[in-house]
Amino acid sequence: MTDWTETELSALRRAYASGTTRVSYDGKSVDYGSAEDLLARIRTIERAIAGVGRPLPVAGLASFSRGDR
Numbered sequence: 001m002t003d004w005t006e007t008e009l010s011a012l013r014r015a016y017a018s019g020t021t022r023v024s025y026d027g028k029s030v031d032y033g034s035a036e037d038l039l040a041r042i043r044t045i046e047r048a049i050a051g052v053g054r055p056l057p058v059a060g061l062a063s064f065s066r067g068d069r
Helices: 007-018 033-049
Strands: 022-025 030-031
Touching: 007 022, 007 033
Parallel strands: none
Antiparallel strands: 022 030
């Protein structure tokens, strides 16, 4: 998996907000095919940074019985 940076995410957001599909950051330039492609990339990076997609921990179910019923 690629490690994305906040610099890249910020550049993508600025490009999307300005209506362009060409993004430049850290001496790199990328042309996206459409605004939808750019937005999909933004969402992918946001999910990765937030940790979505990691397996959730397994939780058990606790129960008890009072014994008189």
